[in-house]
Every structure is written in C-alpha cells, then in structure tokens.
Amino acid sequence: MALAGGAMNRHSARDLAPGPRFFLFAIISLVLMYFDQKDGWGERIRYGLTAAAYPIQVTIGSPGRLWSASSEFFRSRASLRDENQSLRQRERELALRTLRVDALEAENARLRALNDALPALVKQHHLVNVVNADLGRLRQRLIIDAGENAGLYRSQSLIDAHGLMGQLARVGPWSGELMLITDPEAAVPVEIVRNGVRTIAVGTGSADELNLPLLPSSADVRAGDLLITSGHGGVFPAGIPVGTVTESRRDPDELLAHVRARPAASIAGSRQLLALWFDRSHPSAPPAPELIESLPVAPVAQPVTAPPQSSASSPAQPVTTPAAQPAVTPVAPATASPDTQTSPPPAQPPARRPGPR
C-alpha cells in the first residue's frame, strides 16, 4: 500500500495544486461520511477497509500479548502446580453446581410442563481471542480475531467466564469489533434478580462501572443486588449475569435514584471470550438476526410491535450503533412515570418484544 501510494503521490496527485487537491479529498471524505450514515454502502466500504487494517490492529495488540505469552513461559513449576490444584478444586465445585443446576432445570421444565418443548438456550459457541482493546472514556471496544469467517454476525452476544461482555458492533472478514457493555453508547436491558425490577444499564466509559440512570427514587434497589439481562430489546438473551449494584443513592430533590453497578465480566482483563448462538425456539433467546437486520433503524430503538405513541414520540433518526438510542430516548417517559400511575407503562423501547414473560 505504501509503495502504490507513493507512486500515486509522485505522478498524479502532485500535478494538482494544494487547493483543488484538498477539495478532492474533502469531497471524498464527505461522500464517505454520507454513505456511512446511510449504513448501506458505507458498511461495505468499511468491510473492505477493515480487512486492510487488520494487520495494523494485530500489530498494535501484539506487545501486550507478547508480554503475557512470555510471562506464561517463564512461570515456575511451583506456581503452575498451585494453579493446577486450585483449578481442580474449582472444577469439583463447578461439577457439583452443575449437578444442582441440571436438577433445577429439570424441575423447572416439569413445572412449566414444557419438558420436551424446551431446547438448550445456547446452541453453539465459539471461542475468540482479544487482539486489541480500546478502553477510553469515549469508546470501550475490543477487537476480536474472528469475523465472518467464523460465522459471527452483527449484534451477537459475547460473554466471558463471569458474565456479559457486550455485542458485536461490526463484523469484518476476519475480525470483529465488540462494543462492551461499558461503552458510553451501550445500553443493556437488565433485571434485578432479587425482585425482578427491570431497567437499563448504560455504559460509563470506565471499564469497571455501569450506570442505571432510569430507576425512580422509589425503586427497590440496594448495593449488592445482582443484575441479569432481562431478555428485552432483542439483542441479549435473558438470564446472563451483567453486574452487581455497588451504590444506590437517593437525593430528595430528584425523581431518579443514582445507581451504579460493577460489571460481572472482567471487562479489561479477559483475553478469551465466547461468542454465542442461541436456539431460536427457546423462550429466553433473542429474535433472529435477520429480523434485527431488516429493521430500518436501530433494532432496540424501533421494536416490531411498538405501541403507536412510543414510535410517535421518538422519531426515526439515523443511529449508527444499535444500542445508541435507548440510552437517550427513554429518559422523558421514565421521569414522568413515578407520579402518574394511570399512564401507560413507560415507553422504554426495548421492553416491547414478545419475550419469556
């Protein structure tokens, strides 16, 4: 690329004076920007460019991986034996727990009388490696080493050993860009395990903090509450651990509580993640990706069966990332809901898909 560009620079581009040349590049940039907003052609151009940029991304990520690989190599026998022992211990615990979970699941299925109708939720999974991380205030993204070649699709859920990591924002030929749940543009529909209160967890731009900005002061939430995905919104399946509430503060002057949570997944530390495929017939599974792709705007912003007033109150805007909308739009209805009991439930966009409940 460097050689070809150099040659071009010498022959064609240098014949133009700076003014016209700037004009040319500015026009190209503006056209690219226009198509990127439109989401059709821009996505295809980006797909090709992503493939070209993948070597650079691997290079950028390599010092960190070299460090971890070499420190792995030089670890002593003793520490490996210790680790082996603790892993074995953990495996025994997990095996016991799995037994219990199996029993509970069987009981649950019997109770629901769905014994043969209920398939396993996760149909297939694929282990991916993190090749590069961007954990800044404005963007919390990971680049992973698998893309369309492994069958990954946009808005696919990824988890690590402890909980939800995020969804795929972009899929390249051999790489994918994961939008973490802590990305400032990310929003995850969650549920408090203790009492089933549903809300939305929004990223803060910090890898160890989530914000729950839409809970009214009267909501029953306290530090230590476990958050799981609620399965609404059509992106994440129900029941994946998202985080633990660390702080729940109420200001008498304000309608909303200040609630913060810590992600369950180790957002900054995980090097290996699991990409999940779901059995669509399971009640907890999100709807098919084709359905999401076919929606005109962000899938979570314009649900299929949205009530008319919610679609009227949030006019269609070109939104570039799927989860960008719910972080902003539901604020107005949610602030109004605590004192007006008779009004229809807050028009939270993600909450309108036929789900498990």
Place this chain on the structure above:
Amino acid sequence: MYTRTRESPLLVWITVLIALVLTLLPLPQWLAILWPNVVLLAVLYWSTMAPAAGGMLVGFVAGLALDVIDGSQLGQHAVAFSLLTYLAVKLHLLTRAKPIFEQAIFALLALLVYEATLWAIDGFSNRSTGTWLRWMHVPVGAILWPLVVGLLGRLHAPR
C-alpha cells in the same frame, strides 16, 4: 509550486505507518489521555518539511486508517487530516523558516483546527462530543513538537 522532492516517499509512508501504530497502542487510562496523536504530528511534520513527498494523500490515507481502526464515522478523520495537511502545505514556506518555538505555536493552532473539525463533525452527526479531555492531546502535541522535529529531522536532510 514545489521544488523537486529530495525525501523518498517511502520513508514518509513508513514513518507514518509506525506513527499510526504508536497512536493506537493500548495504554493505561491516565496515559491514554496524555498521549499525543503521534500520527498527526508525523503527518504535520512531513507536510511542513517535505510537502512534495508527504502531502495531502498521506494525510488522507492516515485519516482513513484512523477512521476504520478507531470505528469513528468513515471520512471524519480523513477530512480533518486533509484540512490539516492542506493548511500545512499551504503555509509550509512560512512556518518552516521559523524558530522551533514559533513552529510549536503553529503546531498548536493546527492541532486545534484538527480537533475542532472532529468535534464539529461529531456534533453535526449527533454523536457524543465527549468531555474536555479529548482536547488534551493538543497542548501535549505542541509541547512535543521540538522532539518530533528532532527525531524525524535525523531521517532526512531538512532544509
């Protein structure tokens, strides 16, 4: 307009590629805030000191690479880089002859124009415009300008 180029375009492209990698290195949070936009400084250097070898095309391609890797809007960095290189090429006879301190002030202005362009595009396209921390790399880059001149100046024979 230009005198015949003495700098090999290959040298320019390779240094810009290295600068691109340095720009995007994953860093601890505090360092990431203070980290200069290395590729921007490299492009600014080459379009000031060797506008024939490293001109607007280098800037445009570097900006496009940032767009793709950074995941920002396609063309956003590219247009900001093109604007920056345009100004640098246009004014290179003026700025190149100045002492290093005055050059750093010009660099500060150029980086301000660059970041303001990005900021404006973010605003127009309804994206988050971020906090004031995004402007931190501007003074840092200007302070590091003498270092950039010292390092890259060793690779060729500056006029």
